[in-house]
Amino acid sequence: MDPVVIVGGGVVGASLAYHLRDDPRPVVLYERDALGSGTSGDSVAMFVWHQSAPDRSSHRLRSRSWDRYEPLIRDGTLSFERIGTLDVAETREKAESLREVAGTLREFGAEATFLEPDELAEHGLDPDFGCGAMATPADGYLDPSEIIRYFVGEADVAVETQTAVTDVRTRDGGVTGVETEDGVRSADAVVNAAGPWAPTVNDGVDVSLPLRHNLGPVVVLRTDDPFSLPFIQFGDGLYFRGEGRTQAFAGKYGADYEDAAPLDPTNARSVDHEFYLDIDARIREAVPRLSGAELGNEWVGVRTLTPDGVPIVGETDVSGYFVAAGMNGLGITLAPAVGEFLATAIRGGDVDAELRSYLSPTRFS
Template sequence: MDPVVIIGGGVIGASLAYHLRDHPRPVVLYERNALGSGTSADSVALFVWHQSSPDESSHNLRARSWEQYEPLVRDETLSFEQIGTLDVAKTDEEAENLQSLTEDIEEFGAEATFLEPDALSDHGIDPTVVAGAMFTPEDGYLDPSEIIQHYIHEATDEGVTVETQTAVTDVVTEDGRVTGVETEAGNHDAAAVVNAAGPWAPTVNDMVDISLPFRHNRGPVVVLQKDESFSLPFVQFGDGMYFRGEGRNQAFAGDFGASFDDAELLNPAGARSIPHEFYLEIDDRIQEAIPRLEGVELVNEWVGVRTLTPDGVPTVGKTEVDDFYIAAGMNGLGVTLAPAVGEFLAGVITGGSVDDDVESYLSPARFS
């Protein structure tokens, strides 16, 4: 029996393999490098109830993901550090917008509070240079490698095949329907193919002549360290710069990168470097607003590539090519949404019951 083929071994591909583990057809996952070596490895791995633009459908997907994550955190299969998110306002206008956003998020059912400046010193922020912040205390970070290992272990125990160091070089179609894939190791028939290739998703789409409005941005991250221990929530500013506590005495500092309008298609394998100006911007922001990080030293750095969509919503579901599916364009929310996306798409592929609202919300057809 021809298999369902998943292209991509990050958190999304691994989640889908797990949710398809009971499929009557064989399931084969191909990863061009090592599992989790792409965008998942470069992620700061947040699970967030926080939203910058209120969207109840997005909240509901997060809730479905947490329903799956929570028991795994509780039994210590997955580690989770609940540090909370501070969305910091530097002007009165930003503060008013965040107060309104706080009310919206609370209406969805998430815990959110607007904090006045004086309350922010407890979180490491200088209260004299900010106008307040929205605090979502239940946010935190996971470990992408643990998520992938769990999903892949459970999937392979049920017969899913995982092939690493095996790039898919072409998707074969006949009369508008997927019939197989070509890999560096040979050609293979397929009953269905899923593009879960992260930043490589546009390249895979080109193999079947599908055009979806994906773009990339670069997300620089530096790791900062102090000798003494400290704590820091996930702190984000309106200009896209963020900081996130990591363990006992480290923090990540990064930038969300260009918006969709300013982004472009990149070569995911291309060289990536952090401009010197970014180090200066980080130092300036610490000196200006985050006294808790004064005296840190830079100990590591990398640049990730995110895949963006025009509306900031992932693209998940059927495409115009029969038996070719997609789960890409996570807009930096791959870790947050992986369980819900895998569960939903598995239902679509197997012909199971799926939520019509979720289907229309995520559908690639919304760009037609």
């Protein structure tokens, strides 16, 4: 029996492998490097109930993911640090908008409040900066390597690392297999969960989807004294996230879809000097807890974006060719729900009609 082939060994590919564990067909997962070495490993690994533009379908997906994560966190299989998110309002207009957003999120069932400026100091922000912030206190961070190790370990799946899929073979409008550096393997279905390499895999089957990339620089900040810090987001895309007792990540979300473009994920990239200046200025004006922090490690991640900010998940016009890409920086948050949804679709089971339409690769046609 020909296998289901998964291209990509990040959190999405690992989740799909796990949710296909009862499929009668064998499952083979190909990863061009090591498991979790791409976008999953470069992320700051947040699970967020926060949404800047509330969407009920997105909240439903987050709820499904949390239903999978929460028991694993409770029994100690996965680690989770609940630190909360603060979305900072730098103008009165933004503050009013975030008050409304918080109300909508509460209607969805998320925990969300608006904090006045004098309430921000206890969370590490200068109360004189901005006009308050929306707080989603149940947000927190996980460990991507733990997630991938659990999903792959519980799945009955053959894993081929250091093996790039170089082409997808088709005949009569359907997939027949994949080509790798080691040869050709036949396949009953192929799933593109290749993260930033997804557009390249799509090119092999002439599937055109509106995926673009942006760059997410991250630096590690270290202090001598212990401190705590939530996930703090600013309107210009800068963010900070506490990490343990004496570290924090500082990053930037990068270009929006309209200003983004396809990139070669294999190109080496370094953090530019201007980013360091932006981080230093923001610490001095808004995040006093990081005053005097020293720079540690740095990296630049590559995120995959879609025009509407919603992942592309489902079968394409090529029979047997599925896509799970364009996570828009929410791979950790959405991976369990995406894997469950797509596994059901691949098995030909009944999937939620609303989510099928919401995630469909053909919605851009």
